[in-house]
Amino acid sequence: MKILILHNQSSGYRDGAIYDFLRGISTPENDITLRCFDKNNPRPEKLADVRDFDVVVASGGDGTIARVGYEMRNTGIPILPFPSGTSNALATNLFSPDEPHALAKQLLNMNTLDFDMGEISFAGEKHGFFLVAGCGYDATIMKAAEENKQLLGPMAYFQAAFMNPNPQKSRFVLEVDGKTRETEGLSVMVANFSKMQYEIALTHENMPRDGKLDVIVLKGENAFGLIPPFISTILDRNGGYPQRGDMVELMRCENLKVTADPPLRVQFDGEPCAEFTPFEARLLPLATRFVVSEACLEHYAS
Numbered sequence: 001m002k003i004l005i006l007h008n009q010s011s012g013y014r015d016g017a018i019y020d021f022l023r024g025i026s027t028p029e030n031d032i033t034l035r036c037f038d039k040n041n042p043r044p045e046k047l048a049d050v051r052d053f054d055v056v057v058a059s060g061g062d063g064t065i066a067r068v069g070y071e072m073r074n075t076g077i078p079i080l081p082f083p084s085g086t087s088n089a090l091a092t093n094l095f096s097p098d099e100p101h102a103l104a105k106q107l108l109n110m111n112t113l114d115f116d117m118g119e120i121s122f123a124g125e126k127h128g129f130f131l132v133a134g135c136g137y138d139a140t141i142m143k144a145a146e147e148n149k150q151l152l153g154p155m156a157y158f159q160a161a162f163m164n165p166n167p168q169k170s171r172f173v174l175e176v177d178g179k180t181r182e183t184e185g186l187s188v189m190v191a192n193f194s195k196m197q198y199e200i201a202l203t204h205e206n207m208p209r210d211g212k213l214d215v216i217v218l219k220g221e222n223a224f225g226l227i228p229p230f231i232s233t234i235l236d237r238n239g240g241y242p243q244r245g246d247m248v249e250l251m252r253c254e255n256l257k258v259t260a261d262p263p264l265r266v267q268f269d270g271e272p273c274a275e276f277t278p279f280e281a282r283l284l285p286l287a288t289r290f291v292v293s294e295a296c297l298e299h300y301a302s
Contacts, residue, residue: 061085
C-alpha cells in the first residue's frame, strides 16, 4: 500500500505514539510518507496529491481528523483516525483501540466502512465535522478549555463548565429542513456521532450512517439546570434510556439554519471559533470512508 501519514505535532501530549505506529506498519510491501504540521505551520498542500495514496492516516485530535476528512470528502480514499489529541471522542465512537500496535494491525487488515459527516457554514467559511458542531454554551466551554487541554486532558472541559455556570441565554430561530420554529436556550448543537468523552451520549441512539443529523437545544436559565439531563446521559450507558426532561429538545434533519439573539460563539468538533451565529449545517451522506475495527464493523454495518 501507499500510505500517507498526516501528523499534527501540536495535538495532545506529544508522546510519540505515531512513531511506534509507523514501525508497526513498516514492511517491504508498504510505501510510507510522513508529513507533519503544527498550529504555527498549518498544512497547505499536504493533501494536494492525496489521490496518489491508497490510505491516509490522520493523526491528531477530533478537530484535526474533521479537517482532513472534510478535505477528503467523497474521494473514497480510506482514512484511519489515529487518536493523538487531548480529545479523541471519534475513536470512541468507532470502537478503535488507542494502542499504536493495535492500530497498525487495524490498518493492515483494511476493513472499511462509509460514514456520514456534517458541514457547518458561517461567516463565509465552510468546515466539516464528524461529532458535534453548534453555538452557545458548548462553544464557550471549548474556548475556555483551550489553554488547559494539554495539562488536564479531557478534564479541561469539565473545569471550563464549572467556571462558566451562567452562560448566555439566547432566542433562537431554527429553520429545520425548511420549517421554521422559535425557541430559547443556552446552546444549539448538531450531532452526527453522538457519544462524547467517557461515552456520554447526547441522544439515545448513535446513528452516523442514517442520513440524518441530530439537533439538540439545551434550555434552562443556567448551567445547573442541565444537571438532570446530564445524569440521564450517564444512565443511558446502562441501557435505561431515561428521558432528558424539559431542559433538552431533540430534533432530526438534513439541513439546519440557526440565528440567535444575542449572537453566540460557534464551534465544530471541539474547535472554538472567533465567529458568531448565524450558522448553517447540512448532512453529507456517507462522505467519508474510515478504516475500522472488527467491533466497529459489527456495530454499524447492519
